[in-house]
Amino acid sequence: MMFSEKPLPDAVDLRHHLSELAKARSVSPLKGLQKYMDKPGLISLAGGLPSPQYFPFHSLGAEVLVEDQFPLNPSSHPSSLSWFWKLFGSKPAERTTSVSVPKFADKTGDIDLATALQYSMAKGLQPLQDFIKKFVENVYQPAYGNYVTLIHAGNTDGVNKSIMTLCNPGDGVLMSEWTYPSTMATIKPLGVDVVPVGMDGQGMSAIALEQLLAEWDVEAHGGMARPRVMYTVPIGQNPTGATMGAQRKKEIYAVCVKYDVVIIEDDPYYFLQQGEYVPKAERVEEDVVVHKDEEKHFVASLAPSFLKFDYQGRVIRLETFSKTIAPGSRLGFFTCNPMFAERLERQGETSTQAPCGFGQSMVASLLLQWQYPGYIRWLRALRLQYKARRDFFIDCFDEQFSMRRSIAASGAHTGAVVYEGSLKPLRGEKFAASGKTLFSFIPPSSGMFIWMQLHFDDHPELATLGTKELEMKLWTALAEAGVMFGPGAMFSSVNIAEDAGGPGHFRISFSNAEYDELKKSVEIFQTVIRKFFKDL
Amino acid sequence: MMFSEKPLPDAVDLRHHLSELAKARSVSPLKGLQKYMDKPGLISLAGGLPSPQYFPFHSLGAEVLVEDQFPLNPSSHPSSLSWFWKLFGSKPAERTTSVSVPKFADKTGDIDLATALQYSMAKGLQPLQDFIKKFVENVYQPAYGNYVTLIHAGNTDGVNKSIMTLCNPGDGVLMSEWTYPSTMATIKPLGVDVVPVGMDGQGMSAIALEQLLAEWDVEAHGGMARPRVMYTVPIGQNPTGATMGAQRKKEIYAVCVKYDVVIIEDDPYYFLQQGEYVPKAERVEEDVVVHKDEEKHFVASLAPSFLKFDYQGRVIRLETFSKTIAPGSRLGFFTCNPMFAERLERQGETSTQAPCGFGQSMVASLLLQWQYPGYIRWLRALRLQYKARRDFFIDCFDEQFSMRRSIAASGAHTGAVVYEGSLKPLRGEKFAASGKTLFSFIPPSSGMFIWMQLHFDDHPELATLGTKELEMKLWTALAEAGVMFGPGAMFSSVNIAEDAGGPGHFRISFSNAEYDELKKSVEIFQTVIRKFFKDL
CATH class of the missing domain: 3.40.640.10 (Type I PLP-dependent aspartate aminotransferase-like (Major domain))
Structure with missing residues (x-):
């Protein structure tokens, strides 16, 4: 049985886009039987279906959050203070409502476990x-x-x-x-x-x-x-x-x-x-x-x-x-x-x-x-939760580093506002890398990640180790110190081995960690990257 | 990254069985990170994980059947009388117990929704x-x-x-x-x-x-x-x-x-x-x-x-x-x-x-x-439920048809006890097919299905229509009359079109229908197959 070739209504013909595998798939074996399946009173002994009587679930239920659990004004919201509640041992309660699914629905069309x-x-x-x-x-x-x-x-x-x-x-x-x-x-x-x-x-x-x-x-x-x-x-x-x-x-x-x-x-x-x-x-x-x-x-x-x-x-x-x-x-x-x-x-x-x-x-x-409307209400608040996380996380970089804004003129970031990070000089410390841009990123306007560029240009080991190895060296130093970022090389669709030099990358997620952990991770990053460049 | 070729311990070498696709799959990207992931106190910002705080499920729960809901002596059991309860509107209650899964487990290792x-x-x-x-x-x-x-x-x-x-x-x-x-x-x-x-x-x-x-x-x-x-x-x-x-x-x-x-x-x-x-x-x-x-x-x-x-x-x-x-x-x-x-x-x-x-x-x-032990108890009773269903269903054939036992000497059924069905003569009816085997099956000792052979040998339309079409003709007559079996041709790994004559097949499931429906389906089958051969 081959896929029947009917024209696609209201559109250009896209059939030639189907893979050989997709074309070779059977039509649904139920197709021929379908016209009888909705016949009232039909006894079907055609399928290999166990009786719902033998499903050991009588009912399923959940306590679900109310759609307005999170506020539309997130700065007033507990989550940005989760580290505070963690320290002091009490968390605001989740407001919930119940949903439940019986084995057999009272009303046709309602969700039931038998189905x-x-x-x-x-x-x-x-x-x-x-x-x-x-x-x-x-x-x-x-x-x-x-x-x-x-x-x-x-x-x-x-x-x-x-x-x-x-x-x-x-x-x-x-x-x-x-x-x-x-x-x-x-x-x-x-x-x-x-x-x-x-x-x-x-x-x-x-x-x-x-x-x-x-x-x-x-x-x-x-x-x-x-x-x-x-x-x-x-x-x-x-x-x-x-x-x-x-x-x-x-x-x-x-x-x-x-x-x-x-x-x-x-x-x-x-x-x-x-x-x-x-x-x-x-x-x-x-x-x-x-x-x-x-x-x-x-x-x-x-x-x-x-x-x-x-x-x-x-x-x-x-x-x-x-x-x-x-x-x-x-x-x-x-x-x-x-x-x-x-x-x-x-x-x-x-x-x-x-x-x-x-x-x-x-x-x-x-x-x-x-x-x-409730799901939309949930989504509206959810994006503000992520906005608050992003803002908090980037603010942490501002505390730990000297951050400069500029407009990227070339490369993958062309046209975007880039934040460039350099070390704040420590009192009495003479350190060549102070003031140099060690990393940069474009604050994301969506999603879960900071995509950080690591400015290895002046790192003397760049010529001998190459970008990929230098990136992993810094990654390992960070992991040893207690914070794990996503190694940038994983995300390249270009073969990095062919890449002679250039910046390294980390993907850093602000979606899951507690606020105090986000803060601490930037502190660790500051200590480690300072040492990484100082140890030159 | 290619799959690393390590020898398989305690066994013959089976690596050559891997498909090209399987060999080409990456090793786990997490492999290199794994040694750090279990580090106590590690802050991981590597994954794209939402915070469990944002899962709108506070807890999940179910009423589940007790493991001994079904008896080990099924003939005394309600299910074989389900048609009775259906008619009279009351069903024995399901005996249940509760399980529930909180968002965060109190004890490490317990199931929780955050995980x-x-x-x-x-x-x-x-x-x-x-x-x-x-x-x-x-x-x-x-x-x-x-x-x-x-x-x-x-x-x-x-x-x-x-x-x-x-x-x-x-x-x-x-x-x-x-x-x-x-x-x-x-x-x-x-x-x-x-x-x-x-x-x-x-x-x-x-x-x-x-x-x-x-x-x-x-x-x-x-x-x-x-x-x-x-x-x-x-x-x-x-x-x-x-x-x-x-x-x-x-x-x-x-x-x-x-x-x-x-x-x-x-x-x-x-x-x-x-x-x-x-x-x-x-x-x-x-x-x-x-x-x-x-x-x-x-x-x-x-x-x-x-x-x-x-x-x-x-x-x-x-x-x-x-x-x-x-x-x-x-x-x-x-x-x-x-x-x-x-x-x-x-x-x-x-x-x-x-x-x-x-x-x-x-x-x-x-x-x-x-x-x-409880799951084993459930399984022991479950197979008896299916045994009771099978026995009841085959008993129905015995009521509607003359069933003869014989030992199959050849073909797919060699060596098995075969039940051959022929029509019981109706009073005053002169019908050539009476006494002839119209169908046969081996009562299954496992599973959900009767695999029925249809003895089309003497059907005069066999030569003109062929097995596949004759099978569908009978299938359609049954569906029109209110019972749906599985068309046998679907289950053949040999190309049926090449098949000149021979028996037809139906796969008939006794796993899901109510007992009264099982009974009724055999009655319908008897009426339809009588007409199917009588109409010759």
Whole structure:
């Protein structure tokens, strides 16, 4: 049974983008049976389903936080003082409400365990599907009318399924120079190569992308055809923290239309958009302005998704509940054209099947408890929590170092406001590196990470050790001293071994540690980097 | 980074079984960081982890059934009278106990949501890992000392990961002539072909397997090398319901050693071993005999796993909680050698990651609540529930048809006791097909299915329509009349189109429908098949 080739409605024809693997997948074996399955009174002895009577779960329940657990005015909020409560042993209570899922629902259509814990279509629970569809419509306003949403088991699963659906061995995938290592680890064993694209302060550069595609030389790329898939983390880019605005997205989309490129938009940090960093001394306590339609105002304040410009259906958007609810939910969803969605669903049937029913029913119950306005309320406060964390963390650098602001003129950071750190001179200390820029970063406007550049230029060991080894030497010294950063080399889509010199990098996460730990980590960093350069 | 080639301890060298894809997978990026991660007091800013403070789940809980909810003397049990309670509107209450998982555990090592809902190693929760390891040791007693258990997201996921780890495009996988369609749908798009092996009443034939491998002719198989992977569902085989005993397993294992074949043992029905079917008239109510060590006695009564004979570490056993707890848990585990396990874990990291934390924590909480003896108690009763269902269902055939017993002399059923069904003559009716065998089946000794052979031999339309179409014609007539069976052609690993004539098949599940529905379905079957042959 081969995939039946129907034209894609309301869009350009994208069938040629399917991988051989995706084309070879069966049609659903249930397709022929479907017309009878909804027949009233039908006794089905066709499936290998255990009786729900034998599910040892009578009911499932949870105490869930109320949607306004976190304030819209975060400076007044306990979390920024968590170190204080930790020291003094009391924490403010979580305000909760109950959700519960019985084995059998009283009302048709309600979530129950007899359904959620049974085998099911890879599409998952209907109430969850409905919530997601409405959410995508309200928040992203896709330009392509005929889009479909389909749940998956988290964005790592989503990336894996997307690549297997779009790429054959020998293909290349366009990715930023600095990129998410897990995606590289996913695609390379499939025989698919990473094709690095230049970046600037907004992430992937449309100019670099166009130039790469326009000048593509099959021979020079070892026989690789011009790539037809692009992978991007456009908001809070991993690792650089860059946020790609609407204009850049339009430009990149236009290039992708011109060269027939499908876009995989991996967007876990979408709701962690925090706005520009303002140094503590210049920061003004803003009043919470109440808008007439808070939800719409919030949604409009966010950088748009590629979906908003995708009139051809060439975007596969991957969204996850990992950052907005919990990573362990292993639950997220695709938004894409129905032809891709159908192939992705078939792939789900032969691997993950539907995501875990415990997770589906708990996440769905939470969302139905909160409803759309409640979830939006949660997200509005969540991004402010991350904003407060980012601000606090960068403030710590200001305390420990002399930080200078400048505008980057070249390189991956072109056009962005860069913070350059140098050592504060210690009294009576004569130290050559004082006053020199040892590291720099662009305060991220989204996401979880500081992407730090390490200015090894004048380090005398640079010539002998090279950037990668020097970076690991500093990384190890920091780990020995009690703080662990993400080694920058992991995030490079370019082979670092070929790199002679240049800056090192760390990805530093401010998303999880307690505030006092964030503070302490910068103190340790100051002590270690001082010694690292002093020991020259 | 390539997979480092270390020798496999205590076993033959099986590295050459790894697929190119499996070899190309990165080593864990965390490996280098690991030695620091356990450092006391370390502040890690390396991962992209949200703070558990932002998980909107304060606690998770469930009412779970007690382990002795179902009796060890099932004939006295309500479930066999469920149609009675359904009619009269009252059902016996489920006896439950509570489990709950807080966000933060009071005691180190206890399950908590801060861990279960966070990103984690693909290995999953430690208490679940520990339970599984002990369970495998007690129940299967693997011959290979150095085995490893590793969780996965259900056996469909397990099959997919196993095939991707072992097979390259162009390879073949040995499978029974009749086999599980989902596995075929999983492997074929990967460019891996199914190589059918002959069967008898115990499932795959060791003689047929040996002959196929001994006489393998690359040319005759279109250039395919002799297969080095075998896939089997040895207990309650899907669809035939066959159970492979210890002797057959030893024989097949010896063939696999001789020809260097890795065995994928997909064993979802292991605990649904029901024993031989005894006709109602001959059935004797057995007293529950209390043994000194009930757990050991029960375990010893079951057909062993391939693990028990696998002294070389060439078995990958796939086990799932789908049939013993619930399919929606999407949770199961591999048992295999550590080299395969390491590659499978890396594959997990780049696709599913760890299975859903809601599911892991709920299944683990249930198992820890029951403990090993409690879970064994649950399993002992569960198989009796399925035995009661099977017996009831086959009894229904005895009521509706004239059933004759015989020993099959040839074909897939060789050596087994076969039940042949013919129509009971209706008073005053003159019907040529009366007395002729219209269908037959071997009562399954395990699993969920009756695998019915349809005796189309004398059907005059056989010559014109062929088996497949005649089968679908009868299938459709049944669906129209209100009962749905599984169409047999779906389960064939041999191309049915090449099949001129021969019997048709249905796979009929007795696992899920209510007892009154099971009864009614056989009545409908009797009416429809009478008409089907009468309408000749």
